[in-house]
Amino acid sequence: MDLQVITALFGRSATDPAVSTMLQSLGVRRRPELARPAKCPYEAILRVSARGMLFSFSERNYWNGRSVASHGKSGELIFTNVAVTAGIPDVMRRYEGDLPFGLQWEDDRTTARERLATAGFGDSLHAGRRDAWWLPDYRIRLTYQAGCIKQAGACGIFDISLGIPMRPLACAPATCEYPSAEQVLAVLGRSTEDADFRAVFREFGLASLMAESSREVVDRADEHGFILYFDSKRGTPGGHPVCTGISFIRDRLGNSRAWAGSLPFGLQFDDPPSILEERIGQRASRWHDEQTFGSASWMLPGLQVNVNFDSLDNCLESVRVIAEGHRTSNCQPRG
Numbered sequence: 001m002d003l004q005v006i007t008a009l010f011g012r013s014a015t016d017p018a019v020s021t022m023l024q025s026l027g028v029r030r031r032p033e034l035a036r037p038a039k040c041p042y043e044a045i046l047r048v049s050a051r052g053m054l055f056s057f058s059e060r061n062y063w064n065g066r067s068v069a070s071h072g073k074s075g076e077l078i079f080t081n082v083a084v085t086a087g088i089p090d091v092m093r094r095y096e097g098d099l100p101f102g103l104q105w106e107d108d109r110t111t112a113r114e115r116l117a118t119a120g121f122g123d124s125l126h127a128g129r130r131d132a133w134w135l136p137d138y139r140i141r142l143t144y145q146a147g148c149i150k151q152a153g154a155c156g157i158f159d160i161s162l163g164i165p166m167r168p169l170a171c172a173p174a175t176c177e178y179p180s181a182e183q184v185l186a187v188l189g190r191s192t193e194d195a196d197f198r199a200v201f202r203e204f205g206l207a208s209l210m211a212e213s214s215r216e217v218v219d220r221a222d223e224h225g226f227i228l229y230f231d232s233k234r235g236t237p238g239g240h241p242v243c244t245g246i247s248f249i250r251d252r253l254g255n256s257r258a259w260a261g262s263l264p265f266g267l268q269f270d271d272p273p274s275i276l277e278e279r280i281g282q283r284a285s286r287w288h289d290e291q292t293f294g295s296a297s298w299m300l301p302g303l304q305v306n307v308n309f310d311s312l313d314n315c316l317e318s319v320r321v322i323a324e325g326h327r328t329s330n331c332q333p334r335g
Contacts, residue, residue, distance in 0.1 A: 081163030178261030
């Protein structure tokens with residue numbers, strides 16, 4: 001069955017007749033089921049090794065961003081992703097059907113990009129270790145051989161994944177006036193009693209935030225998309241903790257809602273990791289990029305910066321900034 005036909009079924013129930021017919025036509029007798037007890041990310045996988053295909057289904061409430069309390073409880077799975085592979089010895093055969101956009105398993109990165117550009121999607125590229133294109137109806141991700149199979153110098157595509165992104169969480173909180181990234185960074189190293197610190201975070205439950213600062217980590221990611229870090233051992237003479245850093249968090253990292261203010265260095269959460277060094281203005285002192293997630297770190301004048309990113313869709317997950325001279329053992333980002 002043509003992959004473009006399969007992608008037209010994204011978002012449909014696993015019990016939809018069209019989805020059942022598609023699976024049946026591929027010789028798939030099993031039907032997707034959530035593991036019990038169900039837990040995040042509420043996903044069921046069907047691997048069809050004989051055809052080099054893998055199908056992903058997700059619980060409807062979780063995928064569609066319904067209230068957190070409802071996650072895993074709809075009793076319904078929806079079709080969200082299909083992946084095909086060039087073959088894994090003794091694990092999966094090569095997918096022998098037509099590939100989308102004229103792609104061939106033998107294509108290198110340059111050729112693959114040219115094919116997507118010819119199809120009109122050159123501007124949709126999110127570059128990283130893999131390549132991802134954010135198309136209007138779904139996303140396509142290519143993993144290349146040299147990065148994923150231990151065959152140094154091997155040319156070609158290892159796998160192709162096509163899928164739809166999760167929707168934002170429902171029931172967003174009441175609109176807050178978010179400070180700019182510059183305003184936030186200006187109060188790092190300041191006491192919780194500092195007037196500027198109070199002004200920057202006045203919209204986010206300031207009283208409870210200050211009360212919790214002695215714990216050294218105040219997590220407001222699920223409500224407002226940020227985590228604050230404090231140092232109570234090196235506080236001010238009055239004993240008030242010092243704000244040492246912040247993590248700006250994107251939507252759907254766990255149950256987080258996105259930070260709605262600006263990010264440092266002109267970054268945006270949908271930026272690909274390939275532009276990080278250009279935006280931040282220097283090479284990363286550390287770059288770790290494997291499997292599905294990656295991170296990069298910088299030591300800048302007065303600041304320590306860490307960015308976590310998604311290596312499948314090639315977008316940013318969190319940006320953490322710590323004031324120079326402060327300990328970071330308690331500053332673990334989400335993800």
